[in-house]
Amino acid sequence: MRPSERIDEKVDSLFTKMSTPVLADISLDFGGNIVEELYPNTLPDLFAGSQLVLVGRYRQTGPATITLRGDVNGEEQVFTYADNTFRTSGGDEFIPRLWATRAIGNLLQQIRLQGESEELVASVVNLSIRYGIITPYTSYLIEEDDIFSQLGRQNLVDDVMEEAEMAPPAEASGGAAVDRAETAGSMAEASAPMALPTMVTDEDGTSPSQNVANQPVRLVGSKTFVWRDGRWLDTAYDPSQPVQEVGFASDTYFDLLSAVPEIGPYFALGEQVVVVMGDVTYAVVPGAGQESVTLPQELIATTTPLPAGATPVVVEAVVTPALATPTPSSPVPSPQSPTASLPWGWLIGGVAAAVLFIALLWRRK
Structure with missing residues (x-):
């Protein structure tokens, strides 16, 4: 908590949430398809009025049966979704950047808890450059000319690690520590991709993004372009x-x-x-x-040609029926799915009217 926040409001909000459980000990089975780098890593319990958005990457395409399991009042509930299609291509363009935002947030949380390691920092740098998400490690990268080469990125990681070895230990409390924790947490739980530049704070609590906002960077679909020597360069570009x-x-x-x-x-x-x-x-x-x-x-x-104006999807949207016998201690209202018509990802709804469970997957190349 911050000094300006009221503890009674925080406790009341937590109690209200915890008093209306809907589904606990959640697990997902993707029918044999290999789904990797799914965020959040551990699926939290669902409560009435809450929302859970999953993002991940899959390798295999084609039809699949997806199974959602969870406990309601100690009894296992199973929801099966057949005839889902993992597309070979297509999907809304925001999904890869949303996945990258979650992945970077997860990495920043690991760095905050475990300390900086070359592997973690390198992962943050590579994802940040590829998807145009500014982090405390890459707030100035768009001014560098060698970010497109693997050697240049490795040099950046080496510089970061050298600075980390000489720097005093990061504060475990105080405003700067809270800011770092909130930045990592908000990215790890993001429900929408963060635009460039991401508003993050440095060690001293100041924001580097003010110097970044006017830099020549463009986000187009799922790609990020940087202005270099009179031309726009895709950050996925490899000079070799x-x-x-x-x-x-x-x-x-x-x-x-x-x-x-x-x-x-x-x-x-x-x-x-x-x-x-x-x-x-x-x-x-x-x-x-x-x-x-x-x-x-x-x-x-x-790629299969789509009609003009059509939006490709990743996996078909599906809606599950409500539980047959809701219990008084865990009320389960009739299912509603206001987002079932959205053209992205696949939707598992109907556990409770106010609970939305969304998984956004995209094919790993």
Whole structure:
């Protein structure tokens, strides 16, 4: 608690929540599909009026049966959802960045509790650069020229570790410690992706984001672009990989847009753009460029054309019926699902009218 907060309000809020349990000891089974890096790692109990959003990554595609288990008044309840489809491609573009926000928050919590290690810091740096999420370790990265190389990122991690060894131990209490804990906690539990820059605090409690807000960074869909030497660079760009040049407004340019329409929002950034699509890196350049380019095989092999204006989904939305025999001590209102029509993820609802249980998954490449 902060000094300005009232303890009676906090206790009352906690008591109200704890007095209306809905489902305890929750577990999910994805029918044999390998779901990795699921956040939160441990599923908390559900209470009336609460919301639980899960984000994770899966490897296998195709149909799957998903099973939700939990206890109500000591009795196991099982909810089975058949005929779900894990898509090969598609999905709302905010899901990867939301997953990255959760992952970074989880890593920052580990750093706060266990101390800085090279592995944890490197993971934060790589995720931060890839998804455009500013953290205490990467608040100035958009000004660096070597963030696109693995060597450059490793040098950054080495610098951070060297500074950590010379710095005094971080405060375990006080305003700065509370700010760090709140930053990590809010990211680990985020229900929406954090925009760039993320408002975080340094060791002394000050915010580095004021110097970042005016920097040339663009978020387009699930990608982050940084302005470098007169062109927009995808943060997924690897300088060691070959680049295929596409002349701006050339026949090849429009042929590529027709073959891979997903690239359109990225090309719309301007006349000079470097973007990574699947296994191919394209560079939009002035002039003619190459007469022909290679199409990203992964996208061609997996993408099914959608009607104009249609929004791809990851897994179909499903709604479960209410429990057959609600008990007085744990009231279970009739199910409602105001978000069942949302075009992202898959929804498991109906345990209680005010309880929303959402899982957002995207295919791991």
